[in-house]
Amino acid sequence: MTEKKNNIIQAALKLFTCTGFHACSTSKVAKQAKVSEGLIFKHFKNKEGLLQAILVEGEEKSKKLFYPILSAETPQQILKRTLELPFRIKGDDFEFWKLQYKLKWELEYDHSKKMQPLMDRLTEAFTALDYSNPEMEAQFLLYTLDGIAASLLKGALNNETELHDYLMNKYNV
Amino acid sequence: MTEKKNNIIQAALKLFTCTGFHACSTSKVAKQAKVSEGLIFKHFKNKEGLLQAILVEGEEKSKKLFYPILSAETPQQILKRTLELPFRIKGDDFEFWKLQYKLKWELEYDHSKKMQPLMDRLTEAFTALDYSNPEMEAQFLLYTLDGIAASLLKGALNNETELHDYLMNKYNV
Amino acid sequence: MTEKKNNIIQAALKLFTCTGFHACSTSKVAKQAKVSEGLIFKHFKNKEGLLQAILVEGEEKSKKLFYPILSAETPQQILKRTLELPFRIKGDDFEFWKLQYKLKWELEYDHSKKMQPLMDRLTEAFTALDYSNPEMEAQFLLYTLDGIAASLLKGALNNETELHDYLMNKYNV
Amino acid sequence: MTEKKNNIIQAALKLFTCTGFHACSTSKVAKQAKVSEGLIFKHFKNKEGLLQAILVEGEEKSKKLFYPILSAETPQQILKRTLELPFRIKGDDFEFWKLQYKLKWELEYDHSKKMQPLMDRLTEAFTALDYSNPEMEAQFLLYTLDGIAASLLKGALNNETELHDYLMNKYNV
DNA sequence: GATGAATGAGTTTTCATTCAT
DNA sequence: TATGAATGAAAACTCATTCAT
Numbered sequence: 001m002t003e004k005k006n007n008i009i010q011a012a013l014k015l016f017t018c019t020g021f022h023a024c025s026t027s028k029v030a031k032q033a034k035v036s037e038g039l040i041f042k043h044f045k046n047k048e049g050l051l052q053a054i055l056v057e058g059e060e061k062s063k064k065l066f067y068p069i070l071s072a073e074t075p076q077q078i079l080k081r082t083l084e085l086p087f088r089i090k091g092d093d094f095e096f097w098k099l100q101y102k103l104k105w106e107l108e109y110d111h112s113k114k115m116q117p118l119m120d121r122l123t124e125a126f127t128a129l130d131y132s133n134p135e136m137e138a139q140f141l142l143y144t145l146d147g148i149a150a151s152l153l154k155g156a157l158n159n160e161t162e163l164h165d166y167l168m169n170k171y172n173v
Numbered sequence: 174m175t176e177k178k179n180n181i182i183q184a185a186l187k188l189f190t191c192t193g194f195h196a197c198s199t200s201k202v203a204k205q206a207k208v209s210e211g212l213i214f215k216h217f218k219n220k221e222g223l224l225q226a227i228l229v230e231g232e233e234k235s236k237k238l239f240y241p242i243l244s245a246e247t248p249q250q251i252l253k254r255t256l257e258l259p260f261r262i263k264g265d266d267f268e269f270w271k272l273q274y275k276l277k278w279e280l281e282y283d284h285s286k287k288m289q290p291l292m293d294r295l296t297e298a299f300t301a302l303d304y305s306n307p308e309m310e311a312q313f314l315l316y317t318l319d320g321i322a323a324s325l326l327k328g329a330l331n332n333e334t335e336l337h338d339y340l341m342n343k344y345n346v
Numbered sequence: 347m348t349e350k351k352n353n354i355i356q357a358a359l360k361l362f363t364c365t366g367f368h369a370c371s372t373s374k375v376a377k378q379a380k381v382s383e384g385l386i387f388k389h390f391k392n393k394e395g396l397l398q399a400i401l402v403e404g405e406e407k408s409k410k411l412f413y414p415i416l417s418a419e420t421p422q423q424i425l426k427r428t429l430e431l432p433f434r435i436k437g438d439d440f441e442f443w444k445l446q447y448k449l450k451w452e453l454e455y456d457h458s459k460k461m462q463p464l465m466d467r468l469t470e471a472f473t474a475l476d477y478s479n480p481e482m483e484a485q486f487l488l489y490t491l492d493g494i495a496a497s498l499l500k501g502a503l504n505n506e507t508e509l510h511d512y513l514m515n516k517y518n519v
Numbered sequence: 520m521t522e523k524k525n526n527i528i529q530a531a532l533k534l535f536t537c538t539g540f541h542a543c544s545t546s547k548v549a550k551q552a553k554v555s556e557g558l559i560f561k562h563f564k565n566k567e568g569l570l571q572a573i574l575v576e577g578e579e580k581s582k583k584l585f586y587p588i589l590s591a592e593t594p595q596q597i598l599k600r601t602l603e604l605p606f607r608i609k610g611d612d613f614e615f616w617k618l619q620y621k622l623k624w625e626l627e628y629d630h631s632k633k634m635q636p637l638m639d640r641l642t643e644a645f646t647a648l649d650y651s652n653p654e655m656e657a658q659f660l661l662y663t664l665d666g667i668a669a670s671l672l673k674g675a676l677n678n679e680t681e682l683h684d685y686l687m688n689k690y691n692v
Numbered sequence: 693g694a695t696g697a698a699t700g701a702g703t704t705t706t707c708a709t710t711c712a713t
Numbered sequence: 714t715a716t717g718a719a720t721g722a723a724a725a726c727t728c729a730t731t732c733a734t
Contacts, residue, residue: 493662
């Protein structure tokens with residue numbers, strides 16, 4: 001990938017994230033990336049293609065975030081690492097995940113499939129820990145974390161560590 | 174309010190909700206409302222003004238939804254009615270609340286202030302019910318319900334009643 | 347003429363004068379006149395009609411301004427009163443005459459016919475005063491006064507009295 | 520400057536001049552220039568920017584017109600060339616100067632600063648020629664020429680050469 | 693006489709995209 | 714690979730004008 005192509009992706013990630021996909025023009029992306037408008041279309045065919053490229057680019061981030069959970073070896077580990085999930089979104093990743101949440105609503109695009117492996121491991125953990133309804137328990141927790149992540153990504157969460165501690169305490173990890 | 178003005182609001186609510194604010198043109202709203210495009214601007218000054226009008230129009234719905242909780246008389250009532258919250262979004266209201274969630278992301282618009290009275294009552298309930306950390310418990314539950322509502326509004330929730338029952342059981346109401 | 351009709355004329359005079367005819371919408375006139383938009387068209391048929399009404403309304407001002415010259419009894423009087431011409435545009439009249447000058451350019455509308463009687467009397471005066479080329483002398487002076495009036499109406503003239511004195515001195519009146 | 524960009528400027532100059540700035544739409548300019556309407560905004564940002572471009576483009580014409588006076592070497596030369604001023608507006612320049620006069624009124628835009636160097640030289644000439652009040656004499660003459668130019672640009676002057684001769688005779692040049 | 697809702701054609705401006713270089 | 718001129722369609726918004734009341 002050439003430097004300019006990467007510039008475009010970074011610029012688009014930033015702008016789509018803070019302005020939204022539809023509210024951000026390709027010309028603004030070009031300006032921010034300091035490339036000509038035409039180049040965007042050489043590299044990505046169209047605006048939608050640029051978006052897909054960002055999303056693909058972010059897949060690794062997704063895997064990196066989930067890996068500790070999927071590879072955990074004890075129920076406690078699964079649970080602990082799941083509870084950490086929203087609080088591990090930092091720096092570079094922040095923008096990517098915010099974009100994910102925005103797109104979920106703007107383009108009604110579904111990322112529940114991506115969550116299924118997480119759901120499975122969490123159910124497994126709750127089963128092992130003898131929770132009476134492990135599946136529902138897992139669903140419940142994921143919704144909670146989703147709510148927390150949403151708040152955090154919008155910058156509306158001001159007691160991050162307190163909340164994290166509270167969660168760990170609640171689930172005994 | 175004239176009939177046509179109301180038509181515009183209804184059309185815009187529907188279209189903004191399913192397409193998003195920026196992805197939906199005023200000409201589409203006009204067509205859907207069967208009015209001239211100019212009329213939108215006579216009544217609402219600009220597209221943003223139309224959005225505000227929808228939001229104001231929806232304030233009542235907001236109050237109607239929260240009222241049972243704010244007027245509840247026992248901790249159990251508060252809790253029970255709070256747990257019902259996402260599941261009471263039905264019919265007409267559905268669109269309005271979906272729009273609220275969309276806008277939260279599309280326009281980075283904050284509705285946490287609106288939630289404060291709820292938060293307060295919930296804290297009050299958890300205190301009365303001797304939870305050890307009532308404030309955090311309230312925050313936690315609201316995040317969960319937020320996650321559930323998001324999923325529900327996106328049409329991604331397929332075990333509504335099961336989830337509701339599970340919640341009531343978990344909180345003993 | 348009803349009060350509201352008059353309000354419209356006054357509002358339009360003011361707005362056409364400071365904004366220009368094409369740059370000023372009928373809705374702005376209505377707002378300024380505190381009447382409904384429709385009323386303008388009841389009274390004046392269309393925007394052009396409103397302009398004509400202002401112009402007709404102003405005819406008297408035109409006559410009032412020129413009368414002293416047309417009725418002067420000596421060459422000296424003619425000359426003296428002509429030289430006073432631009433400096434007698436005051437108060438209410440100011441706006442009307444500014445509008446005249448604006449329209450001359452905006453609508454390429456000619457008011458030289460209106461000036462002919464003035465031209466004639468001035469020629470007559472210069473003849474009586476033994477100027478060698480009275481017609482050209484008259485034309486010359488009217489151009490000068492036109493230039494002065496233009497500057498004055500645009501608010502760019504800052505030595506009014508000095509200029510007036512200079513003129514009277516130059517023409518020995 | 521590309522050919523099309525220049526086409527736009529020429530078309531706008533012509534149309535703004537004959538129709539006026541506010542009465543002439545960008546779509547008409549585009550049509551006349553045989554370019555897409557969008558191109559106007561690519562090159563000039565907005566309609567106002569197009570106008571400014573025309574004005575800047577015309578600055579040279581302004582300098583070309585004034586240069587003979589500013590570089591004149593004798594008082595007689597200064598005077599003679601100043602008297603020629605309105606009569607030297609020909610062909611291509613005609614449109615530009617007419618636009619200047621229109622804009623002076625339509626946009627209340629002041630070009631007195633541009634005239635100051637002329638004023639200075641003229642005062643200098645009248646001083647050298649022992650006129651008793653050189654400054655006022657200069658101001659007076661410039662107003663006259665302004666009046667003449669206005670009439671000429673509106674096509675209302677039908678004795679151009681006669682007037683020019685008269686002027687030269689009057690000022691002994 | 694007066695209102696103000698309503699219109700349709702028009703305005704300025706922006707957009708995603710193409711193409712010659 | 715990269716540019717930037719160019720486009721056509723559509724965006725948001727304004728306008729003069731009509732009409733029922």
